[in-house]
Amino acid sequence: MxxxxxxxxxxxxxxxxxxxxxxxxxxxxxxxxxxxxxxxxxxxxxxxxxxxxxxxxxxxxxxxxxxxxxxxxVPGFIDTHIHFPQTEMVGAYGEQLLEWLNTYTFPTELQFSDKAYADQIAQFFVQELLKNGTTTALVFCTVHTESVDALFEAAGQHQMRLIAGKVMMDRHAPEDLCDTPDSAYADSKALIEKWHGKGRNLYAITPRFAPTSTPEQLAKAGQLKAEYPDVYVHTHLSENKNEIAWVKDLFPEQQGYLDVYHHFGLTGSHSVFAHCVHLEDAEWDCMHQTDSAIAFCPTSNLFLGSGLFPLNKTWEKQVKVGLGTDIGAGTSFNQLQTLNEAYKV
Ligand SMILES: [Zn+2]
Structure with a gap:
């Protein structure tokens, strides 16, 4: 040519x-x-x-x-928080975060040990993003390495930039969705070597959220981050009040929810925390001091009744913030629709 x-x-x-x-x-x-x-x-x-x-x-x-x-x-939109395995469960009825995970999310994610199934959903997911003008996204896969391969392969066919990673989760979830501290470390490391910086792909170390990782696993996540400082960290933080109380029970020695991640070396300029609806003042300061970023997911926060994100606080506290659809707790792939709900919040 x-x-x-x-x-x-x-x-x-x-x-x-x-x-x-x-x-x-x-x-x-x-x-x-x-x-x-x-x-x-x-x-x-x-x-x-x-x-x-x-x-x-x-x-x-x-x-x-x-x-x-x-x-x-306009330039392509950037979706700062989305789950590709939850593409088929948008609009699951009538629960808040912790019940919603057990009732809908975990059964859906179990299917992604099957590479052919993961391929099929990855193709559909990538097409939906592009159809809605999104060319870059920070994406949760499942615990299965197959899900990460499927997603990066699909993204590569369209020269998209995706930042994604295998979920790390070793407790409080169905046995078939759990890894261990050692297997999560080894699998994530192999995926970083395979995909990070290959083409336009970038890798994110992806503990689901503090309640589903033991301290041993979070320590392994921190070890990976120290070994590969330019990979991203992507997780959830302070979405729901019951979730926050649970984290305080599970990690009594830490100062609060964000301090759990901070303690294990998971804050920083390449760390993105989804939601942050109920951060305490000390946590806002930690976000600023560590140059960590927030993914604001208005359709998800409204759908699960999690609360109203205090956007003004990001300006006051000088914390980086981006917009996320959070499919499938979020209800639209479309960033304009997501902005519409962000305005109302
Ligand atoms: Zn999410």
Whole structure:
């Protein structure tokens, strides 16, 4: 294929955010809107972007311009928290977090020891993300290594960037969904070697949440993070009041829920904690000091009755926050729909 064939040019209305937004009041300064713009890309990478008037001279000879002046063109959405094995159980009826896990989630996740089944759901999942404009996502798989292989293989076919990992879980779950501290460590390590940084894939160490990991397993997770500092950490934190009370019972020697993760070396600039609906002040400070990030999942928090996330607090405390759909407790793959609910919260 010659380079001319691989060059595309799109004319339309463009909107993006130029830099990381540190504070809410700075958002308006960072938004870039080009009413009549041109984007030239080659082999999938942006070569030139700016106004149509200025851009025409950069157009290679023979490239046909696609016109989308009636549409708004934005960068791909980033979903900061989603479970691919829960694709088929969106809308499961009538429970809060802990009952919902036992009644619906664990039985659904048991099916992912079957690679063929995992492949089928992974394909559907990746297509749903793309259909909704999401090109990057931070994804929970199941405890089975097959689920991770299935997902990264499907993502690779579409050149998506997914950050994903095998769930680590060695207690308070059905026996067939449990690993051990040693097997979780060995399996995760093998998956990091196999997938992290291969193509656009990145790996996340993924303990489900503190109640389903023994201290021994969390120590193994921390050991992995120390050995591979550039991999991500992805887990749940302070979603539901019964869950928080349970963590305090299970880890009486720690200062609170976040301190469990912090104690085992799992906080940091590559750590993303889903929910954080009920953080205490000391935990907000720890999030800030460790440069950890929050995935705000409004449709999930509303669906499970977990509570209303205090978004203003992220600005006040200078904590990074992104939007997550949290399928399947969340109810839509669509980030615009998720933003809609975020606004109401
Ligand atoms: Zn979740």
């Amino acid at each position: 010659s380079s001319v064939v691989a060059t595309t040019a799109v004319r339309g209305r463009f909107l993006d955010i130029q830099n990381t937004v540190a504070q809410a009041r700075e958002i308006h300064d960072q938004v870039r809107y080009v009413e009549d713009g041109l984007l030239i890309s080659q082999n999938g990478k942006i070569q030139w972007f700016g106004s149509w008037q200025e851009g025409q001279q950069h157009l290679p000879v023979g490239v046909e311009v696609q016109h989308y002046l009636e549409q708004l063109i």
